[in-house]
Amino acid sequence: MLTSILKRTALTAVALAALSTAAFAQVNELKIMAPAAPGGGWDGTARSMQQALTTAGIVKSVQVNNVTGAGGTIGLAQLIGAKGDGHQLMVNGFVMVGAILLNKSPVNLTQITPIARLTAEAEVIVVPTESPLKTAKDLAERLKADPAKVTWAGGSAGGTDHILAALFAQAVGADAKKINYIPFSGGGEALAAMLGGRVTAGVSGYGEFEGQIKAGKLRVLAVSSSKRLENAPDAPTLKEQGIDLELLNWRSVVAPPGLSADQTKALIDTVEKMAKSKEWQEILKARGWDDAFLAGAAFETFLKAEIERVSKVMTEVGLVK
Amino acid sequence: MDTLLSLLHGFGVAFEPSKLLFCLIGVFLGTAVGVLPGIGPALTVALLLPVTFKLDPAGSLIMFAGIYYGGMYGGSTTAILLNAPGESASLATALEGSKMAKAGRGGPALATSAIGSFVAGLIATIGLAFLAPLLVELAVKFGPWDYFALMIVAFVTVSATFGDSPLRGLTSLFLGIALGLVGIDKLTGQARLTFGVPELLNGVEVTTLAVGLFAVGEAFYVASKRFRDPEEIIPIKGSLWMTKQDWKRSWAPWLRGTAFGFPIGALPAGGAEVPTFLSYSTERRLCKYPDEFGKGAIEGVAGPEAANNASAAGTLVPLLTLGLPTSATAAIMLAGFQQYGLNPGPLLFAEKPDLVWGLIASLFIANVMLVILNLPLIGLWVRLLAIPQPWLYAGILVFATMGTLAVNGSPAELTMLFLFGFLGYLMRRYDYPVAPMVVGLILGPMAEQQLRRALQISLGDPMILLENPISATLLGIAFLALIAPFLMQGLNKFKAAED
Amino acid sequence: MTNDTRTQGANKPALLVGVLLLIVAALVGYDASQQTITSTYGVGPTAMPYVVATGLVILGLAHFVVAFREGLPQPEHADNKALLWIVGGQIFLIACIALGGGFILAITVVFACTARGMGRQGLAIDAAIGFVLGLVIFLVFAKVLTLILPSGPLERLFL
Numbered sequence: 001m002l003t004s005i006l007k008r009t010a011l012t013a014v015a016l017a018a019l020s021t022a023a024f025a026q027v028n029e030l031k032i033m034a035p036a037a038p039g040g041g042w043d044g045t046a047r048s049m050q051q052a053l054t055t056a057g058i059v060k061s062v063q064v065n066n067v068t069g070a071g072g073t074i075g076l077a078q079l080i081g082a083k084g085d086g087h088q089l090m091v092n093g094f095v096m097v098g099a100i101l102l103n104k105s106p107v108n109l110t111q112i113t114p115i116a117r118l119t120a121e122a123e124v125i126v127v128p129t130e131s132p133l134k135t136a137k138d139l140a141e142r143l144k145a146d147p148a149k150v151t152w153a154g155g156s157a158g159g160t161d162h163i164l165a166a167l168f169a170q171a172v173g174a175d176a177k178k179i180n181y182i183p184f185s186g187g188g189e190a191l192a193a194m195l196g197g198r199v200t201a202g203v204s205g206y207g208e209f210e211g212q213i214k215a216g217k218l219r220v221l222a223v224s225s226s227k228r229l230e231n232a233p234d235a236p237t238l239k240e241q242g243i244d245l246e247l248l249n250w251r252s253v254v255a256p257p258g259l260s261a262d263q264t265k266a267l268i269d270t271v272e273k274m275a276k277s278k279e280w281q282e283i284l285k286a287r288g289w290d291d292a293f294l295a296g297a298a299f300e301t302f303l304k305a306e307i308e309r310v311s312k313v314m315t316e317v318g319l320v321k
Numbered sequence: 322m323d324t325l326l327s328l329l330h331g332f333g334v335a336f337e338p339s340k341l342l343f344c345l346i347g348v349f350l351g352t353a354v355g356v357l358p359g360i361g362p363a364l365t366v367a368l369l370l371p372v373t374f375k376l377d378p379a380g381s382l383i384m385f386a387g388i389y390y391g392g393m394y395g396g397s398t399t400a401i402l403l404n405a406p407g408e409s410a411s412l413a414t415a416l417e418g419s420k421m422a423k424a425g426r427g428g429p430a431l432a433t434s435a436i437g438s439f440v441a442g443l444i445a446t447i448g449l450a451f452l453a454p455l456l457v458e459l460a461v462k463f464g465p466w467d468y469f470a471l472m473i474v475a476f477v478t479v480s481a482t483f484g485d486s487p488l489r490g491l492t493s494l495f496l497g498i499a500l501g502l503v504g505i506d507k508l509t510g511q512a513r514l515t516f517g518v519p520e521l522l523n524g525v526e527v528t529t530l531a532v533g534l535f536a537v538g539e540a541f542y543v544a545s546k547r548f549r550d551p552e553e554i555i556p557i558k559g560s561l562w563m564t565k566q567d568w569k570r571s572w573a574p575w576l577r578g579t580a581f582g583f584p585i586g587a588l589p590a591g592g593a594e595v596p597t598f599l600s601y602s603t604e605r606r607l608c609k610y611p612d613e614f615g616k617g618a619i620e621g622v623a624g625p626e627a628a629n630n631a632s633a634a635g636t637l638v639p640l641l642t643l644g645l646p647t648s649a650t651a652a653i654m655l656a657g658f659q660q661y662g663l664n665p666g667p668l669l670f671a672e673k674p675d676l677v678w679g680l681i682a683s684l685f686i687a688n689v690m691l692v693i694l695n696l697p698l699i700g701l702w703v704r705l706l707a708i709p710q711p712w713l714y715a716g717i718l719v720f721a722t723m724g725t726l727a728v729n730g731s732p733a734e735l736t737m738l739f740l741f742g743f744l745g746y747l748m749r750r751y752d753y754p755v756a757p758m759v760v761g762l763i764l765g766p767m768a769e770q771q772l773r774r775a776l777q778i779s780l781g782d783p784m785i786l787l788e789n790p791i792s793a794t795l796l797g798i799a800f801l802a803l804i805a806p807f808l809m810q811g812l813n814k815f816k817a818a819e820d
Numbered sequence: 821m822t823n824d825t826r827t828q829g830a831n832k833p834a835l836l837v838g839v840l841l842l843i844v845a846a847l848v849g850y851d852a853s854q855q856t857i858t859s860t861y862g863v864g865p866t867a868m869p870y871v872v873a874t875g876l877v878i879l880g881l882a883h884f885v886v887a888f889r890e891g892l893p894q895p896e897h898a899d900n901k902a903l904l905w906i907v908g909g910q911i912f913l914i915a916c917i918a919l920g921g922g923f924i925l926a927i928t929v930v931f932a933c934t935a936r937g938m939g940r941q942g943l944a945i946d947a948a949i950g951f952v953l954g955l956v957i958f959l960v961f962a963k964v965l966t967l968i969l970p971s972g973p974l975e976r977l978f979l
Contacts, residue, residue: 182508185507196464488883540906710939712940722927735913752893773863
């Protein structure tokens with residue numbers, strides 16, 4: 001198996017040298033690892049990539065495998081172990097940045113080859129419609145007065161929702177350490193807590209709350225993206241309300257370490273071709289994912305900045321010591 | 322009246338030949354995967370999601386609903402025949418069901434579970450059609466303190482599975498709760514009892530513990546006493562079908578099971594396990610033949626199986642009315658809706674009545690299809706038990722391995738399966754009940770999380786548990802259930818003294 | 821037969837379970853004491869472990885009491901050879917998956933060893949059945965469900 005990979009890599013390299021004028025380098029087969037159980041978000045991304053890559057005829061054979069556990073860090077360790085394999089990709093995202101810190105994982109995202117960011121979803125901060133809070137400013141005032149009395153409902157501890165709540169507290173000058181954030185399992189339970197009026201505010205991806213927002217049961221105080229959302233043009237951004245904060249829950253693909261420049265280029269080209277394909281665009285639309293394609297060096301810079309920001313806020317909140 | 326008209330209209334949609342076909346494919350796939358331990362309906366729907374991408378929304382959603390109901394039917398089959406509960410909701414079914422199967426009563430056990438599922442599914446789907454808006458109002462009122470109180474009620478009823486020694490039952494339960502602590506603490510995100518092993522961060526999987534203790538443990542146990550006291554498995558003894566007596570003993574548990582399953586399933590954090598436990602212990606208390614419990618009482622299969630299915634329909638209440646996914650399958654069905662740009666929730670009934678009512682009507686049809694599909698299969702399933710014992714148990718271990726690897730393909734998970742299997746063997750040898758351990762693993766973390774959420778909201782004031790009417794009532798029930806046996810004993814003694 | 825495991829009036833298995841429970845309780849308690857992060861509000865992640873540890877200590881002590889009274893039920897004689905076959909199959913399974921030997925080989929051995937442990941004499945036939953079973957399961961998962969079970973050299977031939 002190893003020799004066949006080496007041979008294939010060598011062949012690819014030779015082919016590349018011969019066809020240096022070609023616009024795209026070719027990868028004939030790919031393995032995409034979803035570092036989570038089948039059915040989750042990363043698995044969905046991996047399988048959608050498989051679908052787009054094969055139906056658009058970019059890669060002939062694509063295999064998806066699942067490696068579960070520890071917020072994806074077990075999968076990450078396995079990817080790092082596959083050093084030099086130019087046919088292996090792994091799906092990951094913003095959540096993994098936090099999971100690595102939280103789990104004190106021995107491996108981290110500086111050890112891999114970044115390929116590209118694919119999608120992003122804005123987060124929203126919402127309150128029940130009957131809440132007296134009308135704007136993000138109102139929430140900020142309440143938070144500054146007594147952070148204990150402002151209960152936040154959202155996803156898992158150290159996840160995107162939690163980090164946004166902490167960053168929000170910091171940005172408005174409240175004590176981030178004192179936020180009363182209650183993690184719920186899955187958006188459903190958090191949503192029920194909101195609708196039942198058990199908590200002050202809720203944080204989640206926009207998609208999860210969309211139905212309730214449109215039905216008028218929840219009010220959006222702010223969205224975390226840089227621009228207003230197409231689906232919800234009435235909801236103001238945090239920046240518009242004078243709060244200097246922007247956060248996207250992004251998903252990306254990465255490759256094992258130790259790749260040659262050619263191998264990296266071949267993978268980036270393949271993913272880029274997929275991201276531009278009609279098939280991928282259709283999937284994005286159907287699943288309600290926003291295109292956030294960012295490849296190569298630009299993605300690498302972005303990734304570094306995110307890691308720095310997340311580790312800083314997690315230490316300040318006391319999630320990591 | 323409006324509801325009835327809409328429902329009739331829905332049947333108009335669901336009876337289109339193409340929709341019927343999707344429904345049939347769904348129930349067939351659902352039953353097939355439900356039978357495999359470890360592969361539940363959630364995984365199947367997830368894997369089929371990309372395939373159905375090009376189908377029309379109504380058709381594929383109807384298919385998913387068929388898979389969902391089918392999976393619930395299929396889950397009981399392995400629990401009864403192989404003592405390998407494929408998901409936590411069929412744990413209670415395995416307790417009495419597997420005992421019945423070994424005594425040659427597998428036929429009636431499967432029949433009462435199929436018909437019970439049908440009855441429960443039917444009633445619960447009617448409930449879904451007519452009571453959903455009302456029920457959901459109540460459901461969102463449930464706060465963390467109320468859930469905590471509900472878990473306490475469930476905990477109290479566990480004593481029904483203790484067998485004859487409370488000490489050994491409690492030991493099993495506490496070890497289960499200790500296992501539930503392993504992994505990342507959901508509320509602070511830090512690791513507990515993982516000892517630096519990354520594979521333990523996700524905690525102990527319920528199905529791994531259940532299949533290990535039940536199926537693998539039993540294989541060890543049977544092998545160890547093969548020569549001295551060979552276990553006899555009788556494929557069929559007496560009627561393959563339910564006798565008149567069986568019917569008489571089944572109908573009330575079906576209805577009670579439904580009464581537990583549907584409302585608790587409709588609660589956003591209710592789940593399917595709690596109602597099955599409640600049903601099991603209720604039947605045990607009410608049963609006219611208490612001696613049969615633990616040896617294969619049909620009530621112990623009829624009740625939990627009905628509760629299991631009713632809770633599956635209950636889960637659809639918050640999903641359709643609020644867009645709240647409260648189980649893994651529901652979460653994936655939500656993704657299925659979103660794939661077509663549909664957002665379940667209050668607006669869906671108004672915007673896409675055809676689709677919603679077509680879906681609800683299909684649930685009725687799926688239910689009928691399932692009972693028609695499953696009843697003739699019983700004869701075939703029971704024959705599985707006629708396989709020579711060495712092959713039967715070898716096959717059970719193969720299936721247990723397969724289920725574990727499909728969900729989590731790591732050697733660490735297999736090691737856990739093996740260790741739990743051996744533990745199950747030792748526990749059987751010294752007569753420790755295994756069920757309380759699994760119950761502890763399921764309920765322990767749920768109770769802990771809800772209590773901590775409640776106290777986080779109240780800023781540490783425990784009075785919140787008694788100030789809220791629902792939680793106060795439930796805690797009262799738990800207290801009564803705890804002291805009732807002692808009171809009864811006292812009363813009986815008093816009566817005996819009077820005589 | 822009923823009294824042969826009793827030494828000086830104590831029931832050994834019950835004593836052993838008692839000691840094991842105390843060890844588990846100590847582990848749970850120690851782990852909780854090592855936690856660095858606590859909740860700002862309500863009760864922290866250590867409360868439940870301490871409750872569980874306390875419960876386990878009580879149960880452990882209760883086992884000591886039982887050891888000097890009725891003891892644990894006397895187990896039947898166990899056929900260790902049969903157990904060894906099955907345990908061996910399981911250990912091979914774990915090693916085979918861990919070392920990349922693949923699903924089919926692992927299943928073949930598990931099936932054959934378990935059947936042998938259960939008293940069948942026909943290792944070759946059983947291995948053949950196990951092989952076919954493993955192959956069929958692997959192919960169904962790979963082709964129908966697009967789930968790839970752990971693969972070794974053998975499995976790669978079919979992918």
